[in-house]
Amino acid sequence: MYLSSSRSQDTATGIGRTGPRTGAAITGNVIALGLVSLVTDISSEMVTAVMPVYLVAGLGLSILQFGFLDGLYSGVTVFLRLAGGHIADRFAARKTVAATGYGLSAVSKLGFPAVGASVPGIGTLLAVDRAGKGLRTAPRDALISLSSTPEAQGRAFGVHRALDTVGAFTGPLIAFMILSAVATAYDAVFVVSFCVGMVGLLMMVLFVRDRPTPAGESARTAASWRAGARLLRDAPFRRLCLCAALLGVATVSDAFVYLVLQRKLDIAAHWFPLLPLGTTGTYLLLAIPAGRAADRWGRRRMFLAGHAALGGVYVLLAGPFDGLALLVPTLMLHGVFYAMTDGVLMAAAGAGLPPALRTSGLAVLQTGQAAGRFVSSVAFGAAWTRWGPERAVVWSGVALAVAVAVSLVVMGGARLRGR
Helix, strand or coil: CCCCCHHHHHHHHCCCCCCCCCCCCCCHHHHHHHHHHHHHHHHHHHHHHHHHHHHHHHCCCCHHHHHHHHHHHHHCHHHHHHHHHHHHHHCCCHHHHHHHHHHHHHHHHHHHHHHCCCHHHHHHHHHHHHHHHHHHHHHHHHHHHHCCCHHHHHHHHHHHHHHHHHHHHHHHHHHHHHHHHHCCCHHHHHHHHHHHHHHHHHHHHHHCCCCCCCHHHHHHCCCCHHHHHHHHHCHHHHHHHHHHHHHHHCCCCHHHHHHHHHHHHCCCHHHHHHHHHHHHHHHHHHHHHHHHHHHHHCHHHHHHHHHHHHHHHHHHHHCCCCCHHHHHHHHHHHHHHHHHHHHHHHHHHHCCCCHHHHHHHHHHHHHHHHHHHHHHHHHHHHHHHHHCHHHHHHHHHHHHHHHHHHHHHHHCHHHHHCC
């Protein structure tokens, strides 16, 4: 079911092909989705950039409490991704489900000023925000995949992620400017974020077109919970899901990477929103080249190689480095990691999934990864509390090395090398 022919298998994995059409055109729908993500990421990254310092320095939460909330930020999407993917496929309503998710995330920003320092209130709002992300991500990525040829999956996701990252780059800058003007008035950041998020939702409604499932394919592969679960019977897709979840457990969240940097370099709170710019700037430059390279040399291979850059981040954070020698390489390698893994993972799976179940399949893949990252955040927060940030990073590095080694075996090291 997962791969209908040897030709489609080569396309989906990037292995064994001899001449991919990397010059295939990027469709207008992909561009529209990229622009929606650009605006939405301005909104979301304004909040994401200030949230760690807002919770830890502004509200006085402990690292353990922050670890739980950060894990919740990822983990709450676990089952909603599956539900959203199923609904989107079952009713061929990918655009509607995605738009609902965008709306939930935007509205949640208005609640932060109201709940103040209430940890349950903050947790609830983070859950609503991530519920929105959980609902929208798989349908959006399915629309990108269905709007692109099999040979250009990596390039299409690269273009989308590049536009998305422009927003991720702009959001922290706006947050920094607001905090520079009004000191620690975080409420202003939340209100502006809401307004920008609503613009993104309007763009989604007006400019993005849904992609209906072909009638013959719909009849052959009717969307259902059972049909979605059957996708895991296919060995290549099952292995990819397993490895994504395992590597997710070993991936320290962005917020913790920036908090470790802040502690080691004694960065003032009002400068904190600028830290993500190093990551997103590098990601922006490399997203499209990484997507093209993945189409040519193998998407799964690129996905695993990207975790070597994450390993470099861990070495720098745990080592005796300081000043710019720590700051610049860490943020650059963090951006390289995302460029080589984020859209590439979706491209590795997308082309081989049946169109009628594409959203469900991507949701299954993303759910495993989100569950792994929930475990990572809670475990890292506990390890930091017990042993300190450097030793927590060391343990994460050990976990990453084991996860990469297991993934090489699971996905077939010989096939990856032979590409």
